[in-house]
Amino acid sequence: xxGARRALPARPGSGIIVPALAALLLLLLTAVPVATLVMGxxxxxxxxxxxxxxxxxxYSDPRTYRLLLNSFLYAVGTSILAxxxxxxxxxxVERTNxxxxxxxxxxxxxxxxxPGIVSTIAWIYLASGRIGVLNRGLMAALGLxxxxxxxxxxxxxxxxxxxxxxxxxxxxxVGAMRAMDPALEEAxxxxxxxxxxxxxxVTLPVLVPALAAxxxxxxxxxxxxxxxxxxxxxxxxxxxxTSEIYFALRTYPQDYGLAGALxxxxxxxxxxxxxxxxxxxxxxxxxxxITGKGYRPRIVExxxxxxxxxxxxxxxxxxxxxxxxxxxLFVSLVPFYIPSLDMLQKLTxxxxxTVFEHPDTLRAVRNSFVLALSSATITMAxxxxxxxxxxxxxxxxxxxxDLLAFLPIGIPGLVLAVAIIFELINFPIPIYGTLAILVxxxxxxxxxxxxxxxxxxMVQLHRELEEAAAVxxxxxxxxxxxxxxxxxxxxxxxxxxYVFVVSVRELSSSVLLVSHDSTVLSFxxxxxxxxxxxxxxxxxxxxxxxSLVVIVGLAQRASGRFGxxxx
Amino acid sequence: xxxxxxxxxxxxxxxxxxxxHAVEDVSFTVEDGRFYTLLGPSGCGKTTTLRCLAGLxxxxxxxxxxxxxxxxxxGRFVPAFDRDIGMVFQxxxxxxxxxxxxxxxxxxxxxxxxxxxxxxxxRVEEALALVGLEGLEDRPAPQLSGGQQQRLALARALVRSPxxxxxxxxxxxxxxxxxxxxxxxxxxxxxxxxxxTVYVTHDQSEALFLxxxxxxxxxxxxxxxxxxxxIYAQPSSPFVADFVGLGxxxxxxxTAGGVRALGAVVRCALPADLAPxxxxxxxxxxxxVRVHGAPSDAPNVFAGTLRVAAFLGDHLDCLVQLEGxxxxxxxxxxxxxxxxxxxxxxxxxxxxxxxxxDGWRPRAVTDRMGDED
Numbered sequence: 001x002x003g004a005r006r007a008l009p010a011r012p013g014s015g016i017i018v019p020a021l022a023a024l025l026l027l028l029l030t031a032v033p034v035a036t037l038v039m040g041x042x043x044x045x046x047x048x049x050x051x052x053x054x055x056x057x058x059y060s061d062p063r064t065y066r067l068l069l070n071s072f073l074y075a076v077g078t079s080i081l082a083x084x085x086x087x088x089x090x091x092x093v094e095r096t097n098x099x100x101x102x103x104x105x106x107x108x109x110x111x112x113x114x115p116g117i118v119s120t121i122a123w124i125y126l127a128s129g130r131i132g133v134l135n136r137g138l139m140a141a142l143g144l145x146x147x148x149x150x151x152x153x154x155x156x157x158x159x160x161x162x163x164x165x166x167x168x169x170x171x172x173x174v175g176a177m178r179a180m181d182p183a184l185e186e187a188x189x190x191x192x193x194x195x196x197x198x199x200x201x202v203t204l205p206v207l208v209p210a211l212a213a214x215x216x217x218x219x220x221x222x223x224x225x226x227x228x229x230x231x232x233x234x235x236x237x238x239x240x241x242t243s244e245i246y247f248a249l250r251t252y253p254q255d256y257g258l259a260g261a262l263x264x265x266x267x268x269x270x271x272x273x274x275x276x277x278x279x280x281x282x283x284x285x286x287x288x289x290i291t292g293k294g295y296r297p298r299i300v301e302x303x304x305x306x307x308x309x310x311x312x313x314x315x316x317x318x319x320x321x322x323x324x325x326x327x328x329l330f331v332s333l334v335p336f337y338i339p340s341l342d343m344l345q346k347l348t349x350x351x352x353x354t355v356f357e358h359p360d361t362l363r364a365v366r367n368s369f370v371l372a373l374s375s376a377t378i379t380m381a382x383x384x385x386x387x388x389x390x391x392x393x394x395x396x397x398x399x400x401x402d403l404l405a406f407l408p409i410g411i412p413g414l415v416l417a418v419a420i421i422f423e424l425i426n427f428p429i430p431i432y433g434t435l436a437i438l439v440x441x442x443x444x445x446x447x448x449x450x451x452x453x454x455x456x457x458m459v460q461l462h463r464e465l466e467e468a469a470a471v472x473x474x475x476x477x478x479x480x481x482x483x484x485x486x487x488x489x490x491x492x493x494x495x496x497x498y499v500f501v502v503s504v505r506e507l508s509s510s511v512l513l514v515s516h517d518s519t520v521l522s523f524x525x526x527x528x529x530x531x532x533x534x535x536x537x538x539x540x541x542x543x544x545x546x547s548l549v550v551i552v553g554l555a556q557r558a559s560g561r562f563g564x565x566x567x
Numbered sequence: 568x569x570x571x572x573x574x575x576x577x578x579x580x581x582x583x584x585x586x587x588h589a590v591e592d593v594s595f596t597v598e599d600g601r602f603y604t605l606l607g608p609s610g611c612g613k614t615t616t617l618r619c620l621a622g623l624x625x626x627x628x629x630x631x632x633x634x635x636x637x638x639x640x641x642g643r644f645v646p647a648f649d650r651d652i653g654m655v656f657q658x659x660x661x662x663x664x665x666x667x668x669x670x671x672x673x674x675x676x677x678x679x680x681x682x683x684x685x686x687x688x689x690r691v692e693e694a695l696a697l698v699g700l701e702g703l704e705d706r707p708a709p710q711l712s713g714g715q716q717q718r719l720a721l722a723r724a725l726v727r728s729p730x731x732x733x734x735x736x737x738x739x740x741x742x743x744x745x746x747x748x749x750x751x752x753x754x755x756x757x758x759x760x761x762x763x764t765v766y767v768t769h770d771q772s773e774a775l776f777l778x779x780x781x782x783x784x785x786x787x788x789x790x791x792x793x794x795x796x797x798i799y800a801q802p803s804s805p806f807v808a809d810f811v812g813l814g815x816x817x818x819x820x821x822t823a824g825g826v827r828a829l830g831a832v833v834r835c836a837l838p839a840d841l842a843p844x845x846x847x848x849x850x851x852x853x854x855x856v857r858v859h860g861a862p863s864d865a866p867n868v869f870a871g872t873l874r875v876a877a878f879l880g881d882h883l884d885c886l887v888q889l890e891g892x893x894x895x896x897x898x899x900x901x902x903x904x905x906x907x908x909x910x911x912x913x914x915x916x917x918x919x920x921x922x923x924x925d926g927w928r929p930r931a932v933t934d935r936m937g938d939e940d
Contacts, residue, residue, distance in 0.1 A: 183660035186623050188734070189647040190654040191723065192678035198648075202676070205664040 014475030019122035019393075022385040023401055029444045030404045033419035034267070034411070040422035041260030045123045054257035058265070062439045068265070071240040072159055074229070075222030081162025082218045086169025087211065089316060093170075094177045095522035096300045104317075109319050115505035116227040117525050118541040122161045122324035124231065125331055125339075131328055136339040152236035160291075161228045162520045163320050165221055168216050176210035182298040197301065209280060209294040214458045216277040217409070220270045222413030226508035231529070241266045242414050242508070249418070249512055260422065262416040274410035325545065331538035351539040358536070360519050360527075368521040371435060372503040375442035376496045382443070382457075384492060388484065389459040392466070405451040408444050413508030418443055420513065433515025441509040446499045457488045501548060568762040569730035570635055571597040571620070577628035578615055589787040590615050593629070597780075600761035601755075606774040607784035614769045616736060616784075620765060621654050621733050622647035633730055646652070648677075653724030654733040659716045660709045667719055668704040671695060674727045694726040697756065702871075714745045725760070730765040732757075738773060750776055769905065771811045775799065783807045801838065805922055808850040809929040815894045817849040818924065826921050832888055834866050835919035855918035856896035858885055858904065860910045867914040876904045885911050931940035 042050040058064050098196045105144050111119070126134050127149040135147035150156055184206060189199040190537045229243040239247075245262050248255040302309055309495055332351050334343040355361055383405065389395060409417070424432045431437050465487065469479035485492070507522040514523050521544055576593040590612040597603040600682050605613035611848055618624040619629060622638065622645060630640030638645045653674070662670055671691045675682055682690065693699050693845050700720035703711070711719060717737060724732060738746045738753075757764050774781050775795040782792040783806075791803040802808035805816065819828030821841045826849045833849055841847055862868065874893065877888040883898040887910055894912060898904065 055701060181658050181660060183656040183658050185659035185718075186621075186676070187654065187656060187723070188673070189623070190621050190650070190652055191674035192648050193673070194648050194677075199679055201673075202662055206662070208664070259889070469816070481939070 016422035018477065019385055019389050021380055023397070025159070025391065026386055026401060026404050026447070029440065029447065030407045033416060033423060033444070034407070035395075035420045037267070037415065040256065040419070040425075041264050044257055054261040058258060058261040064262070064265075067241050067244050067262075070154070070233075070238055071223055071242070071266070071269075073154060074233075074238075074240055074437060075219045077154070077158035078165060078222035078225075079218035079409075081214050082165040085162070085166040085216050085316065086214070087173045088171045089166070089313065090177060092309045092313060095175050095304050096306070096309060097389070098302065098306055098313065100310075104313055107317055107321065108170055108313075109167055109233075110284070110549065111164065112171075113501055113505075113552055114164075114324070114545055115507070115522050115525075115541075116161075116164055116225065116327070117231070117507050117522050117529075118545060119164050119324055120160055120227045121525070121529060121537060121541065122328050123151050123156075123262040124321055125327045125337070125538075127156060127159075131339055132338070133330075133339045134323075152232055152237045154236070155234045156236070156327075157238060158452035160232060161222060161225055165218050165445055166230075166320070167219075169218060172210065172214045172217075173207070176207055177297055197321055208428065211280055213277055213280050214536045215234060216273050216280065218348055220273045220277075220410060221472060222416070223266065223270050223273070224508065226412075226414055226511065230526075242412060245418065246511065254455050256418075256422070259418050263412075263418045266409065268411055269413055270412065274406070278406075289464075311402050313365055325542075328541050328545075329540045331535055333401075334535070334541050337534060343427040351535040352543070354536045355540045358528075360524055361540070363424060363517070364519045364524040367435060367438075371438055371442060371520060372500045374439050375446065376499040376501045378439065379446050379450040379499045380441050380454070380492050380496045382458055383447060383454040384485065384488060384497070385480075386478070387451060387454035387458045389425045389456060391462060402451075402455075403449045409447075409448040411508065411519070413441075413445055414512065416444060417509040418510035420509075433513075433518055436516050437513055437519070438510060442499075442503045442506055443514075446502060446507060447454070447504065448500060450495050453498075454488065455490050457491035458484075461487055471509045473560050490492055493555075497552060498556075501552060504544075504548060569763065570631075571603075571763060572632040573616075573620070574630045574632075574640070575628065576616060576626050576631065577622060578612075578618060580615075580618055580624075586915060588612065588615050591787040593784075593787075593789055595782055595789060596775075596793060597763055597765060598761055601779040602764045602766065602772050602777055602906050604766045604774040604778040604781045605784055606768060606771060606781050606810070607662070607747055608769055612787040613769075613782040613784050617733055617735055617765060617767045620731070621652060622650050627814060631763060631870075651727075651730045652733055652859045653727060653731075654722050655717075655737040656733065657736045659720040659737075660741075661716050662713070663706055663707075663709045663718055666704065667695070667700065667706045667708055667711070670708050670719060670721045671726050674691055674723060680727075690726055693720075696721045697725060697760075699752075711859070711863045713741060714749065717741060723920070728762075730763065734764065736764045736768055739768070739770070741853075746773075754775065770846050777900040777919070781811075783810060801921065802922060803838075804852065804925060805850075805927045806864070808848075808920065808922055811885060813853055813895065815851045815853075815892065815893055816895075817851065818851055819847050820848040821845045821921065825916070827918075829869055829892060831869075833914060833919060834916040835921050836916070837921050838923070841921055841923050845923070846922050848924045850920040850922060851894060851897045852918065852920075853884075853897040856885075856887075856894060857913040857915070857917060858887065858896050858898045858902065859913060860904065860908070862911050863872075863913060865913050866916055867919070868911050869914070870909065870911050870918050872879040873904055873908050873910045874905055876906055 039503050041054055044411070089108060092098050093101050093108065096222055098104070124132070126132055129135060129147040129150040129152065132147065132149060132151065135149055138144060151160065168440065185198050185202055188202045189195075190402060193201065211225060221327060224242065226242050226246065229240045230246055233243050234241055241262055241555070244258045248259045250261070318345065331337050333347045333349070334349065335346055335348050386401055386405055390398045420437065461484065465483055466479050471482045505522060505524065510520050510523050511526065521540070523538055528540065573596070574594050576590055578792070579587065581587055588610065593612070593616055595603070607613045615624060617637065619626045626639055628700065631638040633651070635641050635653070636645075638650055660690055662673070665673070668691055671694055672687050673688060675687045692701065695704065698721050700715060700718050700722060703715070705912040708719065713832050715939050719739070720787040738749055741749060749921055750773055766777060778795055780792060781795055781798050782789045783798065784790065785806050791798060791807045793801070798807065800809050802811060808814060817826070817833070819826040819833070820839055822832055822843050825835050826847045829851050835849070862870070869889050871887040871894070873885060873891040874888050875884070877884045878900065881900060883902055883904065885896040885904070887896055888895045889912065896912060904910065
């Protein structure tokens with residue numbers, strides 16, 4: 001295959017211009033912010049020249065190392081919980097004869113749609129030591145003296161984020177299990193290995209690369225996560241790097257130097273993660289099982305354990321989907337929050353009215369929608385072209401493009417926002433606080449996901465289809481528009497839906513970049529929560545989750561396949 | 568001594584895509600040390616049958632016996648890992664996280680006998696030597712080429728010296744040259760080890776080349792079981808005739824001493840199930856047809872026009888237009904024939920095969936005829 005690659009068409013025109021522009025745009029979106037961030041962290045506002053003063057200040061402070069340790073513990077814990085839950089679920093749903101497995105598949109993915117801020121707030125109501133419903137319920141039922149759970153703690157943070165990320169692991173592992181040739185296990189069985197031994201000696205080792213890759217991605221996601229550290233970590237006095245950066249920029253006077261130096265530190269840690277991930281997946285590709293071929297997985301007969309597995313999944317769904325949603329529904333419908341069932345007699349819709357009467361609501365809805373639409377469209381268009389360059393051409397820099405498009409996976413949203421702020425300080429056109437700046441942030445953040453979908457689809461597309469268009473007289477643009485895009489369409493739509501949903505959920509970049517005019521839904525929820533309007537928050541959250549479920553459901557029906565993919 | 572007996576095996580299941588795979592009332596016996604092939608198109612039930620033999624599928628009815636042990640049936644089902652078998656899969660199923668040595672040693676290490684590690688080493692080396700992979704023990708398995716992986720899978724299946732060797736289209740993923748070589752090696756190996764073998768394939772030439780006996784399957788049933796020579800020379804139905812070789816089908820009616828076709832009586836032997844007056848198909852294999860440039864006194868000679876004469880190196884591929892039929896023939900490559908000339912084709916009675924016309928028609932043949940008219 002390698003020898004069969006070709007350079008860009010010799011005839012100048014769209015074949016040079018469009019890919020060149022796309023590559024330039026990619027550079028502007030990824031490499032430039034990182035460079036600006038590093039430069040900004042080496043400067044002090046109002047003083048000319050470069051200095052390492054920010055770093056000296058930050059990294060001589062023992063507190064910084066406590067933050068790093070907290071971040072590390074939090075990310076590792078989150079990753080372990082998410083991997084444990086996601087993998088066991090994937091195995092049960094994909095590989096066993098658990099009852100109603102097909103139905104579970106769709107429901108397990110619902111949490112993917114729920115914004116992190118919403119699930120975090122829900123867990124405050126469920127497991128806060130002071131007001132948590134679960135605590136109150138269990139204390140009353142079992143006669144306990146003190147609340148059994150405390151969400152405002154490192155453990156509570158790990159729990160909330162781990163649950164939130166587990167559906168991603170589920171998806172990754174389902175993919176890995178489907179890509180595994182069932183004959184590998186059958187060969188072990190015909191060689192005399194019993195089922196448990198087969199699982200231990202063949203199944204798990206073959207899945208190890210996928211597991212390790214998923215664990216690393218979850219670790220990076222944990223490091224960069226913002227909602228849980230801000231809402232649970234700050235009150236619990238478990239500060240991590242992200243919450244510290246947020247704090248440095250949200251309190252007056254804003255300390256850009258501190259934010260920059262911390263941001264670069266976080267970037268380095270997560271760069272190590274991304275680098276190991278890259279090494280690992282490259283090694284995984286050498287495993288003959290990763291053929292991109294779909295198999296019919298071998299179903300493991302569980303016998304009487306069938307119902308144990310069934311209950312396990314039910315409990316998972318209860319904890320991840322049902323309880324958080326019910327508690328938010330409850331809070332949104334009572335006049336004020338008291339964790340007592342008596343409140344059910346005083347149900348009211350007043351908070352829904354409050355939400356609609358709030359001056360920011362309609363603007364936030366409109367902004368979020370416009371942002372999601374444009375980010376999804378731009379991301380998929382851009383990554384389709386970049387994927388074409390990476391997969392189809394022999395350009396010397398194509399590996400760099402691939403790397404650049406993957407880079408944002410290691411840039412925490414908050415750090416990206418800091419970088420963009422640094423860029424804007426010296427920018428001649430005043431675009432700070434506009435929707436455009438948010439589009440830039442979102443597109444940058446979701447490039448890796450768009451890229452993954454586009455590349456996977458592009459690799460499947462036989463190059464001769466394009467060559468046939470070329471010898472029929474089609475220019476690059478015509479061939480791309482009439483051949484490549486239509487054949488990639490299902491994958492592009494799937495990627496589009498995913499970027500749409502995550503754009504609506506996005507908070508960690510938005511929180512530093514929105515202005516009064518460019519406010520978005522996730523930020524509005526945070527804002528209302530911090531100003532103490534918790535019932536309105538619940539009402540807004542309930543409506544947001546329901547509309548996202550409806551939108552994704554419709555989009556999937558329209559596109560005729562499941563549209564969520566994640567790396 | 569290992570004899571495999573299968574009695575009225577039944578298995579039906581629906582795939583995810585809604586296709587129904589079925590095995591209905593399949594019975595056969597594989598004698599000790601014999602190479603037995605299940606041959607048929609995709610979906611005929613051959614792989615399902617093999618997987619029932621392996622214990623990877625649980626049959627809904629029937630009995631499978633290996634020597635005196637019931638593997639399946641009579642309320643018993645021995646799972647795959649307790650059967651004394653070796654199996655080679657279509658995808659080879661080489662474990663990518665193990666070395667060549669570990670792959671082959673696996674059946675010895677997990678099986679019931681558990682030999683010492685020196686014994687394991689000796690037997691692994693022996694098995695690798697059998698398939699010509701000696702010296703590659705420490706190589707990570709994914710680094711092997713397709714052909715080497717295939718040999719490795721075979722070594723792994725043989726290392727326990729199982730009573731029964733099962734092969735599921737093991738050659739279908741190899742390129743043509745390698746496939747040719749592997750089937751010679753496989754044949755030699757089986758003949759030398761005299762291991763009772765069941766082989767599944769859709770490739771008739773593989774089946775003819777390798778087997779002692781062939782069972783042709785169609786829609787979940789065995790429609791004919793015989794030696795390679797008999798399957799080819801005396802197919803029991805148009806389906807079998809078409810599946811095991813090339814040939815022109817001539818429609819006609821059985822009559823005393825032959826089949827009424829081509830406006831005359833083509834003389835040939837009639838099988839037992841074909842009585843005069845019944846609809847019959849005459850199967851004419853291309854290599855049985857002789858093409859003459861002049862009339863001949865021999866029996867079954869018909870005049871026609873040469874439509875196509877293509878030189879193919881070892882033979883001349885001819886299509887001759889007779890009255891009412893287009894006949895495919897293989898002539899000697901040195902024969903001097905021109906397109907469009909008059910020829911006389913001779914169908915030697917001993918080589919013409921008559922089968923009962925059950926209405927089945929090969930799609931490829933009708934298409935081919937349509938194209939060239």
